[in-house]
Amino acid sequence: MKHNFGAGPGILPHEVLKQAAQAVVDFNGIGLSILEISHRSPEFEAVLDEAVKLVKEELGVPAGYSVLFLQGGASTQFAMVPYNLLPTGGKAAYVESGVWANKALKEAKFFGDVEVIATAKESNFTHIPKDFTVPADAAYLHLTSNNTIYGTQLHEFPASPVPVVCDMSSDIFSRKINVADFGLIYAGAQKNMGPAGTTLVIVKDEILGKVDRKIPAMFNYQVQVEGGSMYNTPPVFAIYVSMLTLRWLKAKGGVEAIQKENEQKAKVLYEEIDRNPLFKGVCVPEDRSHMNVCFLVENPEHEKPFLKFCEERDIVGIKGHRSAGGFRASIYNALPISSVYVLIDAMREFAEKNK
Numbered sequence: 496m497k498h499n500f501g502a503g504p505g506i507l508p509h510e511v512l513k514q515a516a517q518a519v520v521d522f523n524g525i526g527l528s529i530l531e532i533s534h535r536s537p538e539f540e541a542v543l544d545e546a547v548k549l550v551k552e553e554l555g556v557p558a559g560y561s562v563l564f565l566q567g568g569a570s571t572q573f574a575m576v577p578y579n580l581l582p583t584g585g586k587a588a589y590v591e592s593g594v595w596a597n598k599a600l601k602e603a604k605f606f607g608d609v610e611v612i613a614t615a616k617e618s619n620f621t622h623i624p625k626d627f628t629v630p631a632d633a634a635y636l637h638l639t640s641n642n643t644i645y646g647t648q649l650h651e652f653p654a655s656p657v658p659v660v661c662d663m664s665s666d667i668f669s670r671k672i673n674v675a676d677f678g679l680i681y682a683g684a685q686k687n688m689g690p691a692g693t694t695l696v697i698v699k700d701e702i703l704g705k706v707d708r709k710i711p712a713m714f715n716y717q718v719q720v721e722g723g724s725m726y727n728t729p730p731v732f733a734i735y736v737s738m739l740t741l742r743w744l745k746a747k748g749g750v751e752a753i754q755k756e757n758e759q760k761a762k763v764l765y766e767e768i769d770r771n772p773l774f775k776g777v778c779v780p781e782d783r784s785h786m787n788v789c790f791l792v793e794n795p796e797h798e799k800p801f802l803k804f805c806e807e808r809d810i811v812g813i814k815g816h817r818s819a820g821g822f823r824a825s826i827y828n829a830l831p832i833s834s835v836y837v838l839i840d841a842m843r844e845f846a847e848k849n850k
């Protein structure tokens with residue numbers, strides 16, 4: 496088996512993949528595939544209900560919030576958020592902490608004024624901007640909890656006088672959060688929750704219905720809430736595999752247990768990066784991500800040989816994003832610490848050979 500450090504779609508638990516494979520052939524012994532039953536069948540409704548219940552349990556979602564499984568990826572949320580929450584003539588505050596935040600704010604500009612209240616552009620997104628004031632007249636504050644490409648993470652969320660909208664695509668379910676601090680959370684499934692094809696949205700019901708523009712049904716959160724994520728045919732298989740992954744997470748002890756594991760994985764890997772003379776970290780230590788560990792080689796000539804060295808050891812997916820270069824080891828929930836140690840051993844061996 497490979498050690499899958501890919502940034503997304505990312506590693507899924509092997510047992511989840513096996514159950515999903517079985518359900519493609521025969522779902523729960525009903526003699527039909529999960530792919531060929533009605534989304535309104537009691538069998539699929541039970542899947543969706545369980546997925547919603549597990550999200551609520553694992554994140555401690557309080558009353559007054561709706562949990563949705565939508566389509567279109569997190570990128571559709573970049574537009575859907577302002578479509579639903581930014582009144583015409585109003586303004587939204589954005590923290591530009593990375594490339595995805597930048598894409599989100601560009602979409603918001605279609606709907607109203609966007610105030611970029613802080614940016615990390617000047618450091619090429621290698622730190623989290625922290626010095627800012629959230630304008631009290633903004634419709635919402637938009638944050639990105641984890642910067643997947645450059646490997647920074649918000650370890651503390653800023654206080655805000657206005658509802659906080661957060662893109663948690665690359666660290667949802669990796670650590671405890673207080674959902675009550677947010678107006679809306681969204682996350683593409685394909686890192687910590689399941690396969691590509693569904694996007695989790697957790698929205699505080701009372702922030703909806705405050706803009707007066709007309710919103711087409713598929714882009715309207717209220718329509719999606721009323722339809723229970725079934726206004727149209729939902730992405731049944733992506734929801735099913737997400738549900739299985741959430742079951743797996745629960746059986747492992749839930750978010751609290753996985754957070755400890757994730758912290759340990761990140762700790763040992765960063766320690767090696769800091770200790771090993773051939774490598775160096777990309778981001779400022781205090782903002783380093785516990786999900787996407789980005790690092791460089793001191794000598795650029797070592798880059799290709801190290802990638803090959805890793806491949807020979809079944810370590811895959813560590814090439815950095817095309818806009819960041821270097822390496823990126825994504826250590827999502829399903830990646831066992833044993834894989835991190837295989838990478839650490841490879842770094843040590845490589846350094847030994849290239850002294």
Ligand code: PMP
Pocket residue numbers: 503567568569570571595639641642643644662663664665683684
């Ligand atoms: N936000 C973040 C933080 C991401 O990492 C990604 C994808 N890697 C996206 C948004 C875009 O997600 P999608 O491809 O689901 O539209």
